[in-house]
Amino acid sequence: MNQESKNYQPKKQLKQTETRICQNCGKEFTIEPEDFEFYEKIGVPAPTFCPDCRLQRRMMWRNERKLYKRKCDLCGKDIISIYPPDAPFPVxxxxxxxxxxxxxxxxxxxxxxxxxFFEQIEKLYKKVPHLSLMELNNTNCPFVNYAWFSNNSYMCFDLGYGEDMMYSKACHFVKDSIDCSYAKKIELCYECVEVEKSNHSSFLKNCENCLDSHFLTNCKNCSSCILCEN
Known part of the structure; x- marks a missing residue:
């Protein structure tokens, strides 16, 4: 037997695609051979939760839009917070x-x-004070979170440089608009999603530079348009 034969190691056969039942929601999910190889490489067992349930577990620490009335544990004033009054740590x-x-x-x-480690980090987590809301330099915006340099806005989240905004998320440099999401540099808009540099419009999706337009999708540089799609 030559040296090459002695050093030869057969390639490890990948596991076949496997369908499992999620232990949390009961739905079926699939684990591909490449997934098994990755789990083995990093030394962790294959998942027993489906991808959606695993994502929910990863995101369970992030509360962005549920607000509570409570008191500040330092000054005693009534405040709005992302943490409930019975939180196990000071706020x-x-x-x-x-x-x-x-x-x-x-x-x-x-x-x-x-x-x-986790026993110690839990004790530290419950001892250290938490910030009631993630906000900076806002005026008359008591019911906002992840907001900065905004004025006169209500129930907005991830709002930057907003003015007179309501019920919106991920909007920056916006004004006088309601029910908008992922928008930038808009004014007098309603129900607009992924819209930039548009004014006096409603029900726009993925649009840019539109004026006096309504019910548009994937449109740019439109004026006085309605029910259009590109």
């Missing part, structure tokens, strides 16, 4: 959070190598 309003009334270094602690 500070933006003014207290950014003040010198408390020192974050007071919550530092030594790591104990004899205890599990």
């Amino acid at each position: 500070y309003c933006s003014k207290c959070w950014n003040s010198d009334k408390w020192d974050p270094m007071d919550y530092g602690r030594e790591y104990d190598w004899d205890k599990p």
